[in-house]
Amino acid sequence: MLNVLRRGQGAARLELAEAGWSPDSDIVWLDLLKPTREEELAVEAALGVQLPTVEEMEALEPSSRLYQENGATFMTATLLARSHQDTPFATPVTFVLAKGLLVTLRYEELRAFTVFADRAPQGAIDSGTEALLGLFDAIVERLAQILDDMGHKVEEVSTLVFNRPRAGNFRPLLTGLAQAQSVTSLTRNSLVSLARTLGFAILAHEIGGDPNCRAHLEALQRDAQSLTEHAGQQSSHITFLLDAALGLINIEQNGIIKFFSVVAVAFMPPTLVASIYGMNFDVMPELHWASGYPFALILMLVAGVVPVVWFKRRGWL
Incomplete structure (x- = not known):
C-alpha cells in the first residue's frame, strides 16, 4: 500500500x-x-x-x-x-x-x-x-x-x-x-x-x-x-x-503454613492421650475409674491449650 x-x-x-x-x-x-x-x-x-x-x-x-x-x-x-x-x-x-x-x-x-x-x-x-x-x-x-x-x-x-x-x-x-x-x-x-x-x-x-x-x-x-x-x-x-x-x-503463604503447623502441634498431645487410653490394656487403672473419662478429656484439653499459650507468649502467634 x-x-x-x-x-x-x-x-x-x-x-x-x-x-x-x-x-x-x-x-x-x-x-x-x-x-x-x-x-x-x-x-x-x-x-x-x-x-x-x-x-x-x-x-x-x-x-x-x-x-x-x-x-x-x-x-x-x-x-x-x-x-x-x-x-x-x-x-x-x-x-x-x-x-x-x-x-x-x-x-x-x-x-x-x-x-x-x-x-x-x-x-x-x-x-x-x-x-x-x-x-x-x-x-x-x-x-x-x-x-x-x-x-x-x-x-x-x-x-x-x-x-x-x-x-x-x-x-x-x-x-x-x-x-x-x-x-x-x-x-x-x-x-x-x-x-x-x-x-x-x-x-x-x-x-x-x-x-x-x-x-x-x-x-x-x-x-x-x-x-x-x-x-x-x-x-x-x-x-x-x-x-x-x-x-x-x-x-500470606507463611501465615497459612504457620496456622496449620500450630493446629497440628496443638492436636498432637490430645491425640497421644487418646491413643494411650484407646489401647485397652487389662492393667490400666483409669479404665475402671469412675472419673477416668472426664479426667482423660481434661487432660487432652490441657495438652492442647498449653502449646497455644506457649506460642502466644513467645510471640509466634
Whole structure:
C-alpha cells in the first residue's frame, strides 16, 4: 500500500498504474505500508535510491540502519506497535529523505503515523523535511502517551497491591504488572532507537543547513532523553511492585503454613492421650475409674491449650 501526503492536504491512497511513474511536485511524503515488490521498484526508480530490505531494517549494525547514499539519508528506528493489545512488539520503520521528499517504509500499522496524517492539513507541511520532523513529533507524543497510560495503570495496580482484601487473588495484579513492564520496556527501547535516529538526522543537509530544523531536532532529542529517563524510572517502580506483590504472597503463604503447623502441634498431645487410653490394656487403672473419662478429656484439653499459650507468649502467634 502506498499513501501520499500533498501540500495542504491529507494523506491519500495512491495507485501505481503506469510504468515510469514519478511523484507529483506537490507530494511531500510517500508512506509505504506493507508495500508490494512492484511498489518498491516504482519508488526506487522514481527517486533513484535503493530501499533497504527487511533484513537490513532489522539489523543492529548502525551501518545498516543509519547511512547516507546517493544524496539520500536513510534512518531506521525500532518503534512500538500494538501497545494496547495483549501482544505488543517492536517493528522497524525506515525514514528516507531524498530529493526533497520523505519516504517511510514500514510493515505494521502505527498510531503515530495515522495521527500525523490526520492533522497534517492543519499545518503548513511544505517539504519532506517538515514532514519528517512533524512525524518525529507525533512519534514522541505517542510514546509519551503510552508511558502516561502505563503510569496510570501502574498506580492503580499499586493501590490494589497494598490495599487488597485479605486472601484476594494476586493473579490479575501480577498479570497487569507484567504487561505494564513489557510495554514500558519496549517503549524505552523505542525511545533509545529513536534517539539514535534523531542524532543521525542532523547529518542530512536538508536539516543541518537549516537553523530552525536543527533547533527543532535538538528539542526532539531532549524530549526523547527525558522520556527515556522516565521510562527507566517507571520500569524500576514496576519491578518494586512485582517484588512487593511476591513478598506479600510469601507472607500470606507463611501465615497459612504457620496456622496449620500450630493446629497440628496443638492436636498432637490430645491425640497421644487418646491413643494411650484407646489401647485397652487389662492393667490400666483409669479404665475402671469412675472419673477416668472426664479426667482423660481434661487432660487432652490441657495438652492442647498449653502449646497455644506457649506460642502466644513467645510471640509466634
